[in-house]
Amino acid sequence: MIWQQSSFLPNVCQLHRHWFLFIALIVWVAGSVACGTSVARPATILFERSGGLAGLDDRLTIDLTTGTAQLQRRKEVLTTTLSAEQRSRLATLIAALDLANLAATPASPHQCCDFLSYRIQIDAITIQTTDADLPASLQPLVTELNAIITGLHTR
Structure with missing residues (x-):
């Protein structure tokens, strides 16, 4: 039983890490798009x-x-x-x-x-x-x- 519980924790941690990376990627892309459109250079x-x-x-x-x-x-x-x-x-x-x-x-x-x-x-x-x-x-x-x-x- 202890072995099963300890193997469960790394899976939960991996899941949280993946969600964190996914959210960080979304925030980075949204920030890049916002910055790219807010700085309009004259043509x-x-x-x-x-x-x-x-x-x-x-x-x-x-x-x-x-x-x-x-x-x-x-x-x-x-x-x-x-x-x-x-x-x-x-x-x-x-x-x-x-x-x-x-x-x-x-x-x-x-x-x-x-x-x-x-x-x-x-x-x-x-x-x-x-x-x-x-x-x-x-x-x-x-x-x-x-x-x-x-x-x-x-x-």
């Missing part, structure tokens, strides 16, 4: 800047997945591939933004010929602003996008 950026004394009319399109960047300035079209460092920097700058809040901020009604107007579309979210009312949180992204345009145009 495309459309950056338009216009106005100013120079009468700029630039349209920069960036595919963050492939790194392809295309600048359209009037009839001229320039294309390049961004480095992994540039793409990472853009993704970091975008992740730091409160896009929904920025998109809800109305553009200033005051226009001046010296100001540049910006339209930034990140996937489905569009932000419109000018030099006069550019939010401080958006300044690093605008600076980076302007640098990409300068780099493309000076090639």
Whole structure:
């Protein structure tokens, strides 16, 4: 009888161990799925800047997945591939933004010929602003996008 009871305990322990592993696997998979869907990386950026004394009319399109960047300035079209460092920097700058809040901020009604107007579309979210009312949180992204345009145009 003692032998039978002692053989019963390892079977119960194995059963509990299997259930524990099964539940741990379910929790791990559920956590992986939740983390994978909550961190959405932007796929495309459309950056338009216009106005100013120079009468700029630039349209920069960036595919963050492939790194392809295309600048359209009037009839001229320039294309390049961004480095992994540039793409990472853009993704970091975008992740730091409160896009929904920025998109809800109305553009200033005051226009001046010296100001540049910006339209930034990140996937489905569009932000419109000018030099006069550019939010401080958006300044690093605008600076980076302007640098990409300068780099493309000076090639």
